[in-house]
Amino acid sequence: MITVFTPTYNREYTLKRLYKSLKNQTIKNFEWIIVDDGSNDDTENLIKEFIKEDEIPIIYKKVKNGGKMRAINIGVSLANKELFFIVDSDDYLDERAMETIEEESVTLPVDYAGVVFRKVEVFDNGKIVRERERFGEDQIDSTPINIFYNKKILGDKAEVVKTAIMREYPFPEIEGEKFVPEGYIWNQIGENYMFRYIDKGIYYYQYLDDGYTKRFSEIIKLNPKGLKLYYGYMLKKNIPLKNKIKFMIRYFQSLYYCWKKEGKTK
Incomplete structure (x- = not known):
């Protein structure tokens, strides 16, 4: 029923924890696909070694480094x-994650595009630092933009999306760049489909020093076209003024780095 997908790059030191959490799932209704970037x-x-153990179905593909979105x-x-x-390869799951996803998906x-859980x-x-903002209700039928900007349920979430719909909305692949915010795709899906938000935490994460969140200034310099695409898209949405101002600043930052990057290639 479920494809658990993990893009990974030099995360040998965290993958064992994720693998352990998958082996310990209460039901085995899933496959694990790993794209090694x-x-x-x-x-x-x-x-x-994981494949040799034959504990769970694993599909492994190694590709030339091209970034998470291509993966x-x-x-x-x-x-x-x-x-x-x-x-993600530095995160892991509650042992009832697959069971919970199945229970919530059958209804x-x-x-609808899929179900969304808390991180x-x-x-x-393994001690809890904090749980992402609780949704306030056991179940909310909504869209990513509405849930974030109107209901004020902030931060990353654990999206489980129908594979057929994911195929309708591939990530842009920009030559010379490796990153486009995931929100660019979730928000586009939300223009045509509803999501069901379930107030259960099934996904455990840490912010690592080499992760995307802590490297934003570097990411915008290396991926200005992808960020410009995202911020330009968000500026067209009906979102609060303070967010539009922030995105406008980011948009012009992206434009600046696009100009700078193009200048270096000439």
Whole structure:
């Protein structure tokens, strides 16, 4: 029923924790697809060991380094299950995650895009730092822009999306760049489909020093076209003025780095 998809780059040191959480799932209604984005550590041998154990179905593909968004597109093309769930290589899942997703998905209206859960921030020892903002209700039928800007339920969430719909909305692949915010796709899906938000935390994460969140200033310099695409898109949406001002500043930052990058290539 579920494709758990993990894009990874040099995360041998965190993948064991994710693998353990998948082996410990209360039901095994899933496959695990890993797209290795050109790792030069021992990731490949580690995954081969996982496959040899034959505990869960694993599909592994190593590709030339091209960034998370290209990796997601590849993962979607390889997926064999009805639902697509991105779980980053430095994160892991509650042991009832698959069971919870299945329980909540069977009652999902056929024209909905998928179900969305809370993420839970943890320390190295697994103790909870904080849970992402509770949704306030056990279940909310909404869209990503409405849930964030009107209902004020902020932060990253754990989206489980129908694979067929993921295929309708591939991530842009921009030559010379590797990143486009995931919100660009979730928000586009939300223009045509509803999501069901479930107030349960099934996804555990940490903000690592080499993760995207802590490297934003570097990311915008390296991926200005992708960020310009996202901020330009968001400026057209009906969102609060303070957010529009922030996105306007980011948009012009992106324009500046586009100009700077183009100047270097001439």
